Amino acid sequence: MAGWGVRDxxxxxxxxxxxxxxxxxxxxxxxxxxxxxxxxxxxxxRSEERGREAVxxxxxxxxxxxxxxxxxxxxxxxxxxxxxxxxxxxxxxxLVNNAGVMALPYGTTADGFETQFGVNHLGHFALTGLLFPxxxxxxxxxxxxxxxxxxxxxxxxxxxxxxxxxxxRWAAYGRSKTANLLFVHELARRVRAGGxxxxxxxxxxxxxxxxLMTAAPRAEGRRxxxxxxxxxxxxxxxxxxxxxxxxxxxxTAPGVRPDSFTxxxxxxxxxxxxxxxxxxxxxxxxxxxRLWAAxxxxxxxxxxxxxx
Numbered sequence: 001m002a003g004w005g006v007r008d009x010x011x012x013x014x015x016x017x018x019x020x021x022x023x024x025x026x027x028x029x030x031x032x033x034x035x036x037x038x039x040x041x042x043x044x045x046r047s048e049e050r051g052r053e054a055v056x057x058x059x060x061x062x063x064x065x066x067x068x069x070x071x072x073x074x075x076x077x078x079x080x081x082x083x084x085x086x087x088x089x090x091x092x093x094x095l096v097n098n099a100g101v102m103a104l105p106y107g108t109t110a111d112g113f114e115t116q117f118g119v120n121h122l123g124h125f126a127l128t129g130l131l132f133p134x135x136x137x138x139x140x141x142x143x144x145x146x147x148x149x150x151x152x153x154x155x156x157x158x159x160x161x162x163x164x165x166x167x168x169r170w171a172a173y174g175r176s177k178t179a180n181l182l183f184v185h186e187l188a189r190r191v192r193a194g195g196x197x198x199x200x201x202x203x204x205x206x207x208x209x210x211x212l213m214t215a216a217p218r219a220e221g222r223r224x225x226x227x228x229x230x231x232x233x234x235x236x237x238x239x240x241x242x243x244x245x246x247x248x249x250x251x252t253a254p255g256v257r258p259d260s261f262t263x264x265x266x267x268x269x270x271x272x273x274x275x276x277x278x279x280x281x282x283x284x285x286x287x288x289x290r291l292w293a294a295x296x297x298x299x300x301x302x303x304x305x306x307x308x
Contacts, residue, residue, distance in 0.1 A: 003272050004245065004249055004253065004272055004273050005245065005272070006033050006036070006245070006248065008253070009033060009034075009036075009037045009248060009252045009253075010037065010252060010254070011037060011038050012034060012037040012038045012039035012093075012252065013038035013039075014038075015038075015039045015040070015093035015094065015138075016039065016040045016041075016042070016089050016091065016092055016093050016094070016138075017031075017034045017039045017040070017041045017042070017092075017093060017094040017095070017096065017251075018041075018042045018044055018087075018092060018094070018095050018096065018131070019031040019034070019041060019042070019043060019044065019096040019098055020044045020045075020072060020074065020096065020097055020098050020099035020124070020127070021044075021045065021046075021098045021099025021100065022041075022043035022044065022045060022051070022054060022098065023043065023045040023047060023050040023051050023053070023054040024050065024054070025240050025243075026098065026146070026205050026240050026243045026244040026247060027096070027098040027099065027244075028054055028057075028058075028240070029240050029241055029243075029244035029248075030096055030098065030244045030247050030248055030251070031043050031054070031058065031067065032057075032058045032061060032062060032065075033244070033248055034094070034248070034251070034252075035058055035062050035065040035066060035067050036062045036065070037252070039066070039093070039094070040066040040067075040068075040089075041058075041065075041066065041067045041068075042067075042068055042069075042070050042087075043055055043058075043067060043068070043069050043070070044070050044071075044072035044083060044099075045069065045070075045071070045072065045099075046071070046072065046073045046074070046075075046099075048069070048071055051069040051070075051071070052069050054069070055067050055068060055069045070083060070086060070087075071083070072099075072127070073110075074099055074118075074119045074123025074124065074127070075109035075110055075111075075115065075118055075119045075123060076109065076110040076111065077110070077111050077122075077123075077126055077299060077300075078110070079110075080123055080126045080127050080130065081126075081130060083127065084127065084130035084131055087131060087134065089134065090134065090137060091134055091135075091137040091138040091141075092131055092134040092135050092137075092138055092141065093138040093140075093141050093142070094141065094142050094143075094144070094251055094252075095127075095128060095131060095135060095141075095142070095143045095144070096144045096146070096247060096251055097124040097127070097128065097143065097144065097145040097146060097180075098146045098247065099119070099123075099124075100119060100120045100146065100176075101115060101116055101119050101120065102116070102173050103116075103169045103170055103173050104116060104169060105169065106163070106167045106169070108162075109122075109123075112162075113162055113298065114161075114162040114163045114164075114167070114172060116169075116172045116173050116175075116176045117161060117162060117163070117172065117175065117176050117179065118162075119176075120173075120176035120177065120179070120180065121176050121179035121180060121183065121295070122295060122298060122299055124145065124180075124183075125183060125295045125299060125301065126299040126301040128143055128187070128303075129299075129301040129302065129303045130301060132303050132304060132305065132306065133304055133305060135198055136196060136198065136305055139197060140197050140198075140199070141197075141198045141199075142198070142199045142200075142201065142250075142251055142256070143184075143187065143198065143199070143200045143201070144201050144202070144203055144247060144250045144251045145180045145181075145183060145184050145200075145201075145202050145203075146180070146202070146203055146204065146205070146247055147177045147178075147180040147181050147184075147202050147203070147204050147261070148173075148177040148180075148204050148205075149204055149206065149263065149276070150170075150173060150174050150177055151174055151177035151178045151180070151181055151278070151279060151282065152174065152279055153170055153171055153173065153174025153175075153177075154171040154172070154174035154175045154178065155175070155178060155279075155281050156175055156178055156179060156182065156287060156291060157175065158290060158291075158294065161294060161298075163175075178279070178281070178282055179291060180202060181202055181261065181278055181279075181282035182282055182284070182287055182288045182291045183288075183291065183292070183295075184200050184201065184202040184259055184261075185259050185282060185283055185284075185285075185288045186285075186288030186289060186291065186292045187200040188200040188201075188258040188259035189259075189285065189288065190292075190303070190306050190307055190308065191258065191306070192258065193307045194305070194306055194307045199256055199257075199258050200258055200259065201250040201256050201257070201258065201259065201260045201261075201262070202250070202259075202260070202261045202262070202278075203246040203247045203249070203250040203261070203262045203263065203273075204246060204261070204262075204263040204276060205240075205243030205244065205246060205247070205263070205264070206243060206246075206263055206264035206271075242264070242271075243264075245264075245272065245273050246262040246263050246264065246273045246276075247262075248273075249262050249273040250262045250273075253273075259283075260275065261275070261276045261277075261278045262274070262275065262276060263276030264276075289308075
């Protein structure tokens, strides 16, 4: 894994990938590099304007790229179902659950879920489940969920999954990222029990220069906070090109282990992809099973062909 870079991505001709939140940041870089390696890539984005701009940009940067835009709002289960119903390919080799929101003021999704939990976890749980038959149809398929080293901020509160009793934006973000890791852990366990060769893995970008850090203060009109965070990100963070490498490694490198967690090598902050530390609670079978059951109940999505 030492020094791994985009030059090490194997040829992906004949494979189909979906990347959520692919219009900017690490999602865009991941989609572009998968296309460069020969994959057909669907850029699943909430904004049609930004999604189509990203498709055009990939086309300019990668000659002959096979990319397309499809609308997907992870804050709406109806939109998730529409995307899955639209998906026109008989097999899906790679699903990158990348899209996310961070440290927003309290709000709810179209279905009434706390926004960070709803978008970062439940939306991707539903999407993966609805696309699962197409993933099983592809030998050696992969599901990669993008978490964060900030999962350390909070554990899952099963008594208040939607933060209705108490909301603290950074704790809610940490819980959603813990949920990403528990999802991968439980998915890997169930896949193993079912005898499938699908690989479920997780990755995180460290501290990367994307618009995620400034999105919340910009939306709230906190201009000073937006400028300070933007300056700090430019000075301290690694570029999105580097931040996308752990995701690309988990998605394409030979021998990636199920339930692995890949991140930057230096203090989980920056550097080449490397195995990343994760909180022991994200490897708890009982918590993973409990979150899975709660997610099925909340979304109404049950994974066809997967043993409990």
